[in-house]
Amino acid sequence: MLAIDIGTSEIIILRDGDVVLQEPAVVAVDVENRKRIAIGSEAKKMMGRSPEYIEVIEPIRSGVIVDYEGARLMLKSYLQDVMGRNWFVGPEVITAVPCGNTQVEQRAVIDVLLEAGARKVYLIDAPLAAAIGAKVPISDVFGNMIVNLGGGVIEVAVIASGGIVKVKQIRQGGGFVNDLIFDYLVSQYLLAAGKQVLEDIKIKLLSVVKLKKEEFIDIGGRDLLSGLPKKIKLSSTEVYELVRLDMEKIVTLMKSVLEATSAELVSDIIDRGVILTGAFAKTRGLDLWLSREIGIPVHVALEPEFSVVRGIGMVTDNWDLYRQSLR
The missing domain is CATH 3.90.640.10 (ATPase, substrate binding domain, subdomain 4)
Incomplete structure (x- = not known):
């Protein structure tokens, strides 16, 4: 079973606890026949440098597939790289999606992975995966706040008793x-x-x-x-x-979630602090600045850019424990 983080800026695949692929979410295609010319790092190098007959596509935007065929070509190639070109049975896949995605947007993720070669696809909410990957004890009755700062989506979630209690997002990431x-x-x-x-x-x-x-x-x-x-x-x-000034949007989002959360859970969050995940969490001074703005300790997860995919990987390794968290 593979854990895949389909991000706006890059795709990360984890297998048996190890990151086996980390590539930009970019594909270059021939304008006339739509055949793939390059993907990942090679395609990214072509951005702004390609001739007219080549189109360089970023098929994921704000956690949503905006170019279905481009996403299919890209993910199929990445699955082949991980599984080998002679694989006969497609892998089972778990991937994370933003909580605010519509059913149509969620279905597009499932369909594109199936067409790319997956045998079965499971979905998990991205903040929940990030919390698991950051080693937050999500099954506790006590509340935890996760701020998942992705490339295209920022999500603030309060998690307790194995699920998401409150969540809000803005489709504007790093x-x-x-x-x-x-x-x-x-x-x-x-x-x-x-x-x-x-x-x-x-x-x-x-x-x-x-x-x-x-x-x-x-x-x-x-x-x-x-x-x-x-x-x-x-x-x-x-x-x-x-x-x-634009960073104030994160503070506003966090305050909005806290205001909608019960006093008991807010008390837990004050005691435990807020966890930042996602690549943008590594921004210099972000944790200290957020802590000062909201009056609660803020911590950056270890290797925050891998929190989501490692969380998905922990689900694959502890299926019975986390299966109820899947969509």
Whole structure:
């Protein structure tokens, strides 16, 4: 049985407790015949660099399949990589989906995995999988709060007695920072930057607390006036000021969930603290800033980018214990 985390930005597959595949959720296809040309890292390198006859697709957006055929081609190739090309019986698969996905969106995930070669598909709510992967004792009657910060969706959930008691989400994950930076570079510097440049800026400069020592990065792109190459120096202070207000959305979401939660469970959360999962949880200063804003201790899970897929993997290894958590 395989555990698969189908994220907006990357696909992670876990087998027998080990991560056996971690690749970008990108596929390049021939525009005319829609045949696959490249997937994963190779396809990502082609973004903004491909000729007209090649289309580079990101088939997952905000936890939803937006290009069904692109998702099918990508997942089929990844399953072949993991299972080997001569596999006769498709694997059983468990994957996580955001709690807010509609039945149609959930069905699309099941169907695309079946068409990609899976024999049977089970679904689990992403915050629940993240909690299990972060080694939160979800079966306890005591409450725990999980903030799962994915690339396309942010979910805040209160979990107790083996299930989700309260959950709210915004379909805006860590990827929103890239959009903010792109718009800022256009308006402030008349510079169009590629997706990899935006990702580098986020990784190297992003912090939700002002750094004591300012950091800089040289970036290149296309001058929107002349059309010629252009280089600028961007500072960590600029990025901090840019994202500071948008990060308030996470605080607002957390407060909204706490306000809708019983006093008993809130008391548990105060004692146990909040757990951050998802790749965006690694943002510098995020845990300390959130703790200051909501007045509750906030902790980052160990290797938060793997919390969901490791949680799914723990379900496969402890089927009888967690089976009731599946959809």
